Amino acid sequence: MHATRLALITLSVSLLAGCATTSYPLGMDEDEWARLSPEQQLDARQQQAELDQAERARRAEAARLAAEQEQLEQDRREARLRDAGPGEVVHCVLQDAEGYLGGDWRTADPVGFAVLRGDTKTIEIREKDRSTRRVQAEAHYNGAQVELCRPNRNTCTTLAATQNQLQRGVERHIDLERVARGTLYCDTPTHRTKTRHRTSD
Structure with a gap:
């Protein structure tokens, strides 16, 4: 009985070791592992399997909580967009544009977006007739300026205007290094309204 059990243990260890021949459980090195009995x-x-399972469960829960938080933030933004007063939200369209895609400037589809005052909106500039090729920019609005910036960088291009000008609509040529260039049109509604332009995904 003992010999059979020992043989089964040895076989199990051999099979498990075959799946991870260069690593050992519980942070052991090769010498520590070799000193253990089967x-x-x-x-x-x-x-180690129990620890791995617990780690997978922890990551799954963290991902669930992150998705839940993201949805809450999205709901908050949508509520603010619906209830935004004059000057609280700017609507923009980037058109006649090129995106820096695949290491070169390429014709891009127009993209519309809405940004709340003090908020940040990530937009995607997609190659015309090839939407899988895209580049991202971050849009900011502080009530007097609309900025398009390279994500995680300090490089930005700015459309500056007064509130009166934005209410009438302002158009500027923008050139954001290695991201996008084209004509940016922005305006602010003078009354509470839903987003008018197609927003980026």
């Missing part, structure tokens, strides 16, 4: 090796593998 029974101890099997126990260590089982402990």
Whole structure:
């Protein structure tokens, strides 16, 4: 009985070791692993499997909470957009544009977006007739300026205007290094209204 059990343990350890020939459980090095008996090796593998399962569960829960938080933020933005007063939201369209895509400037589809005062909106500039090729920019609005920036960088291009000008609509040529260039048109509604332009995904 003992010999059969020992043989099964040895076989199990061999099979498990075959799946991870260059790593050992519980942070052990090769010498530490070699000093263990087959029974101890099997126990260590089982402990590692339990730890791995717990880590997968932790990551899944973290992903769920992050998705939930993202949805809450999206709901908050949509509520603010619906209830925004004069000057609280700017609507923009980037047209006659090129995006820096695949290492070169290429014709891009027009893209519309809405940005709340003090908020940041990530937009995607997509190649015309090839929407899978895209580049991102971040749009900011502070009530007097609309900025398009390279994500995680300090490089921005700015459309500056007074509130009166924005109410009438302002158009500027913009050139954001290695991201996009074209004509940016922005305006602010003078009354509460829903977003008028197609927003980026």
